[in-house]
Structure formats: structure tokens, C-alpha cells
Amino acid sequence: KAGVTQTPRYLIKTRGQQVTLSCSPISGHRSVSWYQQTPGQGLQFLFEYFSETQRNKGNFPGRFSGRQFSNSRSEMNVSTLELGDSALYLCASSTTGFTQTQYFGPGTRLLVL
Amino acid sequence: DQQVKQNSPSLSVQEGRISILNCDYTNSMFDYFLWYKKYPAEGPTFLISISSIKDKNEDGRFTVFLNKSAKHLSLHIVPSQPGDSAVYFCAASVVGNTPLVFGKGTRLSVIA
Numbered sequence: 001k002a003g004v005t006q007t008p009r010y011l012i013k014t015r016g017q018q019v020t021l022s023c024s025p026i027s028g029h030r031s032v033s034w035y036q037q038t039p040g041q042g043l044q045f046l047f048e049y050f051s052e053t054q055r056n057k058g059n060f061p062g063r064f065s066g067r068q069f070s071n072s073r074s075e076m077n078v079s080t081l082e083l084g085d086s087a088l089y090l091c092a093s094s095t096t097g098f099t100q101t102q103y104f105g106p107g108t109r110l111l112v113l
Numbered sequence: 114d115q116q117v118k119q120n121s122p123s124l125s126v127q128e129g130r131i132s133i134l135n136c137d138y139t140n141s142m143f144d145y146f147l148w149y150k151k152y153p154a155e156g157p158t159f160l161i162s163i164s165s166i167k168d169k170n171e172d173g174r175f176t177v178f179l180n181k182s183a184k185h186l187s188l189h190i191v192p193s194q195p196g197d198s199a200v201y202f203c204a205a206s207v208v209g210n211t212p213l214v215f216g217k218g219t220r221l222s223v224i225a
Contacts, residue, residue: 004156033212042217043157043202056212090156102213104149104156 002027004093004105012111018079021108025072025093031055032074033102034066037088046089049074050097078110086112116140117205119216128225132190136203136216139184143205147213148177148188151200160201161188164208193223 005024013019025032033056034046045058049068066076072093078085088109092102118137126132134148144165149157163170163177163186170177176189190197200220204213 035215040217043204043213043215045212045214048212058212092156101147101159101162103159106154106156 004091004103006089006091006105006108008108009106010109010111012113013081014113015081015083017081018077019081019110020075020077021089021091021110023074023076023091023093023105025074025091026103029093029095029103030072031094031097031100032068032072033092033094034074034076035090035092036060037090037107038086043090046076048097055097081112083112086110114139115216116143117203117214117216119201119203119219121219122217123220123222125222125224126193128195128223129192132188132193132197132221132223134188134190134201134203134219134221136186136188137184138186138205140205140207140214141184142207143214144208145206146177146179146186147204147206148175149202149204149215150197151202151218157202190221193221195223195225197221198223 031050033048035043048056052068063079068074088107090107092104094100094102147162148160151157179186200218202218203216
């Protein structure tokens with residue numbers, strides 16, 4: 001079974017631009033969560049989607065948004081990028097949600113200049 | 114306020130010895146705990162979990178201990194191997210499908 005895939009793997013943007021990251025979950029997984037990892041901050045939860053609906057949301061500004069498609073693939077968007085948005089963005093999928101084991105993708109490393 | 118704390122940013126252990134990684138939490142509602150391992154350029158990989166109804170869970174060389182009264186859990190790796198060198202994250206959640214809360218991680222180096 002293929003694992004969680006994320007594209008692109010690396011991205012360089014400038015302040016003020018917007019960016020869209022993509023995540024394809026493991027086949028059969030309906031829950032997709034997004035996390036931000038910055039040096040010294042661990043993994044911080046952004047949001048979770050299940051059956052195309054945002055089910056949980058972390059404490060991030062409205063510039064961070066996401067969506068999920070009918071095939072469970074998910075995208076997250078960050079608008080008006082700031083230097084502090086430079087981070088590793090990780091996507092995780094599970095069958096039904098947090099009560100099941102989450103499987104992570106390799107992440108997208110975003111650098112904002 | 115950090116609800117899950119890993120107070121040791123790094124740990125160095127000799128090959129063959131025991132590695133003990135520690136994690137403290139503040140939210141008494143947490144009842145499900147996990148450990149993830151992360152290599153550079155890869156996403157975190159699930160290692161082992163424990164629910165609050167147990168105080169110990171073993172899987173091969175990995176054992177997780179939970180002390181609910183102290184709000185403390187630990188991961189023991191015996192014997193440690195060079196391939197165990199990675200960043201280890203502790204995570205916790207409340208049953209009922211709430212998001213995992215992660216610690217900041219501990220970098221383990223196993224020296225041959």
C-alpha cells in the first residue's frame with residue numbers, strides 16, 4: 001500500500017505571495033490532518049478534514065486554510081506569506097481520525113524570503 | 114502554554130545500552146499517548162502507544178511506561194542501536210477524536 005504523499009517537497013516563496021500544498025492520503029483513509037513544524041516548536045496542529053469537511057481546527061490565523069476533495073486528497077493554502085511561515089508542513093492520514101494511528105507524509109519544506 | 118513537554122532536547126547513549134526518553138503533560142484529560150520517531154527529510158513514524166487504562170506497553174525493544182499520578186510517560190529502548198538515532202516526539206490526546214498535541218521532540222544519538 002502506498003504511503004502518504006505530499007507535493008511539492010520543497011518550495012521557495014517571497015513575502016506576500018500565496019502557496020498551495022497538496023497531500024494524498026493512504027488509500028482508504030478518510031481523515032487528513034495538517035501540521036506545521038518549526039525549529040523548537042515541535043508539531044503544531046493546523047486542521048483536520050474528514051469526508052470533505054473541516055472537523056477540527058488549530059490555533060492558526062485565517063491565512064491558513066484547507067480543503068478536502070471527494071477522493072480524500074487534501075490541499076492547504078497559505079495566503080499573504082510571512083517570514084515566520086517558513087516551516088516543514090506535514091500531512092497525516094488515518095482511517096477515521098485521531099483515535100486511529102496517524103501516518104505521516106514526508107512533508108513540504110517551505111522557505112519564505 | 115505547553116501541554117506536552119519533552120524537557121531534554123537531546124540525549125546521547127552508547128550502542129547496546131538503554132535509552133530513556135521522558136515526556137510530561139499537564140492536561141489531566143489526556144488519555145491516549147503515542148511516541149513517534151522522525152528521521153531527517155522524512156515524516157514522523159508511529160512507534161508505540163498507550164492508553165490511560167494501562168501503565169506499560171511493550172513492542173519488541175520499545176516499552177512505554179505511563180505514570181498518571183505524575184503525569185509522566187517514558188519510552189525505553191533496549192538495547193539501543195545506531196539506527197535508533199532520530200528525533201522522538203511524544204504526543205497526547207483525549208479520546209473523542211481530538212487533535213494530537215505533540216512535544217517539541219528529543220534528539221537521540223546512539224553512538225557505536
